[in-house]
Amino acid sequence: MVPISYRRSSQFLISIARRLFESLLTAWAAVTFTFLALRMSAGDPVGVLLSRGLASPADADALRIQLGLNRPLATQYVDFLSGLPGGDLGQSLYTSRPVADIILEQLPYTLALAGLALVITLVLSVFLGIGAAWWQRKPVGRMLQSVSGTAIALPVIFVGTLVLWAFRAIVTSGFLHLPPTGFQLFIPALVLGFSNSGGIAWTLQAGIQENMQAPFFLAARARGVRNGLPLLWHALKPALPPAVSLFALEASFLFTGTVVTETIFARPGLGRLLVQSILDGDFPVAQGLVVVAAFVYTVSLGLADICSYFLDPRIGREV
Amino acid sequence: MIRTNQPSALPILLILLTALILTACQSSGITPEGLVYGLTLTPSGLDPHLNASSELGIPLSSVYDTLIFRDPETGEFVPGLAQRWQVSDDGCRYTFFLREDVIFHDGTPFNANAVAANLDYIVDPDHRSQKAVFMLGPYAGWSIPDPNTIVIHLTEPFSPLLDSLSQVYLGMASPLALETWGPAEYQFHQVGTGPYRFIEYIPNDHIILERNPDYAWSPSIYNSQTASVERITFRFFTDSATRAYALETGQVDVLGEIPTTEALRLSQLDEFELFTIPIPGIPFQFIFNTEHEPTDEASIREALIQALDREFIVSTVFMDTSPIAQGPLTANLLPPTASTTFPAYDPDAAIRVLTAAGWDRSSQSGDLSRGEIPFVLTVIVPPWGSAPDVAQLMAAAWQELGIDVVIKLVPGFGSLLEAQRSGDYHLIAMNDFGSDPNVITSYYASDGLYNWSGYSSPDMDQLLVEAVLSSPDGEQRLAIYREIAFLVQDEALIIPIRDYVNLVIANQRVDGLHFSSQGWFPYLIDVRLNS
Numbered sequence: 062m063v064p065i066s067y068r069r070s071s072q073f074l075i076s077i078a079r080r081l082f083e084s085l086l087t088a089w090a091a092v093t094f095t096f097l098a099l100r101m102s103a104g105d106p107v108g109v110l111l112s113r114g115l116a117s118p119a120d121a122d123a124l125r126i127q128l129g130l131n132r133p134l135a136t137q138y139v140d141f142l143s144g145l146p147g148g149d150l151g152q153s154l155y156t157s158r159p160v161a162d163i164i165l166e167q168l169p170y171t172l173a174l175a176g177l178a179l180v181i182t183l184v185l186s187v188f189l190g191i192g193a194a195w196w197q198r199k200p201v202g203r204m205l206q207s208v209s210g211t212a213i214a215l216p217v218i219f220v221g222t223l224v225l226w227a228f229r230a231i232v233t234s235g236f237l238h239l240p241p242t243g244f245q246l247f248i249p250a251l252v253l254g255f256s257n258s259g260g261i262a263w264t265l266q267a268g269i270q271e272n273m274q275a276p277f278f279l280a281a282r283a284r285g286v287r288n289g290l291p292l293l294w295h296a297l298k299p300a301l302p303p304a305v306s307l308f309a310l311e312a313s314f315l316f317t318g319t320v321v322t323e324t325i326f327a328r329p330g331l332g333r334l335l336v337q338s339i340l341d342g343d344f345p346v347a348q349g350l351v352v353v354a355a356f357v358y359t360v361s362l363g364l365a366d367i368c369s370y371f372l373d374p375r376i377g378r379e380v
Numbered sequence: 381m382i383r384t385n386q387p388s389a390l391p392i393l394l395i396l397l398t399a400l401i402l403t404a405c406q407s408s409g410i411t412p413e414g415l416v417y418g419l420t421l422t423p424s425g426l427d428p429h430l431n432a433s434s435e436l437g438i439p440l441s442s443v444y445d446t447l448i449f450r451d452p453e454t455g456e457f458v459p460g461l462a463q464r465w466q467v468s469d470d471g472c473r474y475t476f477f478l479r480e481d482v483i484f485h486d487g488t489p490f491n492a493n494a495v496a497a498n499l500d501y502i503v504d505p506d507h508r509s510q511k512a513v514f515m516l517g518p519y520a521g522w523s524i525p526d527p528n529t530i531v532i533h534l535t536e537p538f539s540p541l542l543d544s545l546s547q548v549y550l551g552m553a554s555p556l557a558l559e560t561w562g563p564a565e566y567q568f569h570q571v572g573t574g575p576y577r578f579i580e581y582i583p584n585d586h587i588i589l590e591r592n593p594d595y596a597w598s599p600s601i602y603n604s605q606t607a608s609v610e611r612i613t614f615r616f617f618t619d620s621a622t623r624a625y626a627l628e629t630g631q632v633d634v635l636g637e638i639p640t641t642e643a644l645r646l647s648q649l650d651e652f653e654l655f656t657i658p659i660p661g662i663p664f665q666f667i668f669n670t671e672h673e674p675t676d677e678a679s680i681r682e683a684l685i686q687a688l689d690r691e692f693i694v695s696t697v698f699m700d701t702s703p704i705a706q707g708p709l710t711a712n713l714l715p716p717t718a719s720t721t722f723p724a725y726d727p728d729a730a731i732r733v734l735t736a737a738g739w740d741r742s743s744q745s746g747d748l749s750r751g752e753i754p755f756v757l758t759v760i761v762p763p764w765g766s767a768p769d770v771a772q773l774m775a776a777a778w779q780e781l782g783i784d785v786v787i788k789l790v791p792g793f794g795s796l797l798e799a800q801r802s803g804d805y806h807l808i809a810m811n812d813f814g815s816d817p818n819v820i821t822s823y824y825a826s827d828g829l830y831n832w833s834g835y836s837s838p839d840m841d842q843l844l845v846e847a848v849l850s851s852p853d854g855e856q857r858l859a860i861y862r863e864i865a866f867l868v869q870d871e872a873l874i875i876p877i878r879d880y881v882n883l884v885i886a887n888q889r890v891d892g893l894h895f896s897s898q899g900w901f902p903y904l905i906d907v908r909l910n911s
Binding site for chain 1: 422424425427430431505506508510563564565567582583584585615616617618619622625626628629630631792794
């Protein structure tokens with residue numbers, strides 16, 4: 062007879078391995094799709110450079126050879142894939158700089174904004190979700206629920222513009238002096254944090270409310286688990302996995318750049334880099350960003366799955 | 381397992397939060413002192429010798445000096461790093477006698493070898509220069525008769541060369557820095573001889589310049605001998621809708637390309653000043669496709685122009701901030717004359733011409749048609765420069781005559797060239813920038829890259845070549861461009877709309893702001909800050 066703990070851990074490892082394999086497959090599919098899509102839609106990058114007057118027609122062929130574009134698509138694809146494990150994402154068409162350098166340069170800005178926005182998301186969504194569930198029959202609960210409803214309903218661009226407008230009024234009236242960091246980090250983080258918290262709050266709230274009706278919750282009550290935090294934990298714990306998955310999705314979204322927010326608040330970051338590279342027809346950069354995005358999504362969703370495995374004893378243990 | 385994990389999450393979160401707050405407080409402590417100047421585009425590259433963005437010249441024209449400068453008032457060339465210059469009689473040799481007292485920001489001396497190193501860097505095919513190399517035209521090489529004299533050789537005369545040499549794209553960089561950093565990294569470590577030193581560039585975030593205390597070779601176009609503002613930070617405000625907001629909240633002191641309504645609103649306030657800066661080049665215009673019925677007939681094209689009240693359109697869309705364009709070149713490049721004036725608003729005349737050409741209005745639908753063929757105009761419009769608004773007003777005027785107008789909005793410049801290849805349009809909206817009238821060549825030469833009109837005439841080609849081969853200064857060259865403008869008007873190849881203006885707003889801290897003849901570039905050396 063195999064000891065239970067050993068069986069559990071081997072099951073765990075198998076499920077992790079399977080998850081990892083699936084993630085790699087997904088990332089590969091995303092990268093391949095982008096590689097092909099960019100070449101189909103953007104056409105010939107040399108043509109893009111020519112059309113913007115950035116190269117002379119006489120140089121076209123030389124440029125094609127220099128950029129390695131005269132080789133068969135399959136060779137280019139294999140070259141691109143084989144560079145990935147070593148972090149080689151190719152070179153920008155405009156500046157001849159390594160794509161990895163260009164992305165790393167913008168990364169800190171995205172990390173700072175995403176990090177702060179995630180902390181705000183976490184605090185807000187936990188407060189809104191648990192509060193709305195726990196006080197569901199009281200006015201304060203309904204109020205909290207409508208706050209998260211508002212967060213879901215309003216798009217970032219609207220909330221952002223509204224907040225900008227409000228802060229303009231405050232600053233121009235002279236009540237408050239905000240340093241540039243305030244405008245470019247805290248306000249956008251607040252906007253993003255608020256917008257992202259709504260969905261997570263609702264997921265938490267729905268889960269807790271459902272669990273409070275479940276037999277195991279009544280049993281815990283009957284067992285005499287103390288009202289308040291201990292009892293709340295009984296209802297909260299099984300409600301966490303879907304919220305964690307959603308949180309991971311939001312995190313991936315934030316860490317791969319937020320175009321609208323970066324643009325409104327005049328901030329650097331991966332989102333604007335992506336838009337700029339597509340508009341410029343600098344497709345190695347766009348491609349590199351998709352690789353990074355695929356990586357971020359894979360890792361964070363994988364982590365969320367592992368968290369869920371530990372949080373909910375029912376997940377991944379069917380034999 | 382959960383119980384052991386649970387408590388550790390909280391401290392981690394607290395540490396993260398504290399760290400974030402600390403970094404935020406720290407960075408708010410180094411709020412940049414001095415001037416904050418807003419840029420409106422994020423250039424793909426910042427090397428003036430290799431990249432083509434007009435935005436890069438806003439900071440860099442104060443980092444570099446050029447061999448000569450162009451006086452924004454008179455349009456004359458004045459000495460810069462070259463004290464004087466000579467053009468050979470055949471127009472193929474330009475000799476520059478250089479100043480001997482100039483040193484780069486890195487301490488190395490400026491001399492003829494430095495100029496040669498810059499030219500070599502620009503024309504090196506491996507460096508793939510996107511603009512500077514083309515500005516040199518039929519460049520053949522250089523020779524150095526003595527350490528402070530350089531001769532630039534051309535294979536044939538090229539009259540725009542002096543204008544090219546007065547622009548930041550041909551600014552003089554330290555050969556040592558070019559050599560040390562190479563084409564990929566030099567953009568982050570630029571070294572010139574100008575009134576400001578290049579300190580730092582973080583793409584999409586900021587560029588920092590600091591005053592060059594050793595600047596002692598100020599050209600006559602500057603009012604000051606050295607710069608007065610210690611430090612200038614450039615930040616990027618790419619979203620036009622939030623630019624006025626950035627000014628009002630004090631995030632930026634000077635910012636251009638402000639949308640017209642916002643610019644006019646801010647100019648009413650005490651704390652802001654509006655600068656209306658004309659940008660020389662090709663005015664905002666609609667180019668007729670002369671290869672597609674019915675705009676292949678000159679009389680029809682002329683009637684379509686007469687059907688438009690261009691004054692009304694310009695004043696409605698641009699609220700009287702822009703001058704009405706009078707020809708294929710902006711008024712500051714080629715002052716309009718009576719012979720080059722486009723037909724005025726006269727809808728009745730337009731109807732007479734259309735009727736004479738066999739176009740009749742159906743009594744039932746009111747649609748204009750010739751036999752079975754309806755009069756349809758396809759207009760291709762890019763999103764910038766209020767082009768869609770102008771196209772709407774034009775369409776409304778033509779629809780009055782029973783013309784069916786289809787407006788096609790396209791995303792960018794690439795799609796405009798795409799349209800040129802397909803030929804499936806009657807009109808296309810376009811404007812371009814350039815401080816030399818030569819900018820017109822690629823639009824009207826038979827094989828021109830930007831020949832959207834499809835117009836091809838030996839006379840025109842001949843005139844365009846003559847203009848480039850003519851002597852760089854003087855009335856004779858302008859006379860040739862005037863003949864070209866006359867041809868464009870006579871053939872009704874375009875509908876000129878407005879001369880481009882950059883609406884710049886500066887707050888009351890800023891004093892002494894003025895701009896180069898090229899339009900976009902400020903003379904930062906003369907800017908002072910009020911306390």
